Amino acid sequence: MTFCIVDLETTGGSPTDSRITEIGAVKYRGRERVGVFETLVDPGTSIPRFITHLTGIDDATVRDAPALEWALPAFVEFARGCVFVAHNARFDFTFLNASLVRLDYEPFPPPPVCTARLARRVVWPDVPNVRLQTLAEYFRTGARPTHRALPDAAACAEVFHGLLDLGGRLGILTLGDLHGAVTARGRPNFGKIRLADHLPRGPGVYLFKGRDGRVLYVGKSKDIRGRVKSYFYGDSRKQVQDLLTETVAVDGIRCGSELEALVLEARLIRSHRPKHNRRGKRWRRYAYLKVDTADAFPRIKVVREPKGEGAFLGPFGTAELARLAKEALEDAFPIRRCTKAVRASTTFSACALGEMGRCVAPYDGRVSLERYGELVRSLLSSLSSPGGLLAALEVRMDHLAGQERFEEAALARDRLRALADALARARVDEWLLRPGRLELRDAAANRLPLAGGALVQGGDELPIPRPCPRERADELAAVRSWLLHNPVRVERADRPPAEPVEGGAALHRLLTRLRSADRAREGAH
Secondary structure (H helix, E strand, C coil): CEEEEEEEEECCCCCCCCCEEEEEEEEEECCEEEEEEEEECECCCCCCHHHHHHHCCCCCCCCCCCEHHHHHHHHHHHHCCCEEEECCHHHHHHHHHHHHHHCCCCCCCCCCEEHHHHHHHHCCCCCCCCCHHHHHHHHCCCCCCCCCHHHHHHHHHHHHHHHHHHHHCCCCCCHHHHHHHHHHHHCCCHHHHHHHCCCCCCCEEEEEECCCCCEEEEEEECCHHHHHHHCCCCCCCHHHHHHHHHCCEEEEEECCCHHHHHHHHHHHHHHHCCCCCCHHHHHHHCEEEEECCCCCCCCEEEECCCCCCCEEEEEECCHHHHHHHHHHHHHHCCCCCCCCCCCCCCCCCCCHHHHCCCCCCHHHCCCCHHHHHHHHHHHHHHHHCCHHHHHHHHHHHHHHHHCCCHHHHHHHHHHHHHHHHHHHHHHHHHHHCCCCEEEEEECCCCEEEEECCEECCCCCCCCCCCCCCHHHHHHHHHHHHHHHHCCEEEEEECCCCCCCCCCHHHHHHHHHHHHHHHHHHHHHC
16 A cells, blocks of 8 residues: 655645645655655745744745646646655645635545544543644654645654554554544544553553443453554444443553463453354353263263263363264274163164164174274274374265265265364473473563462462363363463473373364365355
8 A cells, every 4th residue: 555645834724725735745654664755846926924933934935836727637646546644734734725626626535644633542541632743742853844845744644654663552453434533523432532541562462341249241462552542543343332321430450461461351251241242142042062980881872061970071162062073983983872771781672773784783682792892992092192093084075076076075074174173282282281380481571370280470379170161161272372372482391291192183283184174265255
């Protein structure tokens, strides 16, 4: 995107009665300056003394300058296709368009970007005013305004880039965001932006609160104050406007590290269950796979809570994902699927799957408790050492695709993906949830003490139980995800700081293949 930052000098303040005496502009593509435009203009009228006192431009200065009908077309060509930027842009924009209309040219299309209005959103009240001179000092620009067109345009360009840097922390990332930010004052909830004035800078968690003190929304950010302010800068989504309408206060909690903020956010959402946090409701959808080893002939069940005796895998994001992983395991192991109660002495006819050889049908007496127990132990062993299991399921998926049974192959792929994702998470969680304390340091030298998967910064949080319950799954996921994507140094470990490795290479290779296929399908659409 190319910006043309413009400044005009004129004979007065009225675009109807006054005329342009100087045009200065700099053109930027990103942060690269790609053009400079400067010209004096003969206004065709005498320049008032107070203007000369302000700018140094007098009648003698412009005596040999081109008339506007020659200067303005050159500027129009220079600025063609650019986004118009100026300080107090309404003045410059109105003057230029009035001059273009007088000369029978098409006016510049609105809206311009005004650095004065943008500064009111981004740096106020950190500056006493938003005059160009004040902002140039605030951003320590190399060019300084002198009430001449080109120096003022150059200073405005540096101020503009400084505002963009700060605005990025407020969510001002696109041209639409820019226009939204400078027009936000007219929005119904913009006056509440003052609620962010007391919030700290830096990483942490923020809480929007309603009239009764109830927490409406919990979020995290690397810059608490900047992030909260960004909600008021023209975000027109209905859910955001509804949140702002209900909000009467915003609290911020400064955190020492990004991980601490992630974990605190998950804990506060779990504690307050805010109505505007969709993620706070997600845990109710989580599900697990359970192999109830107390049964005479165990089967794989989809359950909502990891309760009772047995082996568990999960949580899965939804019961549907758990069902897909269950079906993948049942494709690999002929474990019983029927829901009838089966005891050691129970006998009844084999089901259709048993007749097809896809279930060992223990209820017709053909399979002993010992033989069925071996099958269950083999299944459970494959969850911790999944190389052979995943290879068999991958071969089956490729075989179906090779036979052009594409719908069946797609279903096999979805089942395999659900299972592989769960196994990958389980391997990290198994390591995290082991008893004992683990002290880490992140790249910023922040201390990160973990115990049983929980960040125990203040010593007030209990370790996460095994298996992880639904209501603490988001907290564990925050720790897991952060550790997988950030370098850390182990400073203390009550147990060997290593994760299980058997089958890890096969799991990594398979997930890389499946994720690449997902990206290819998304690109095709």
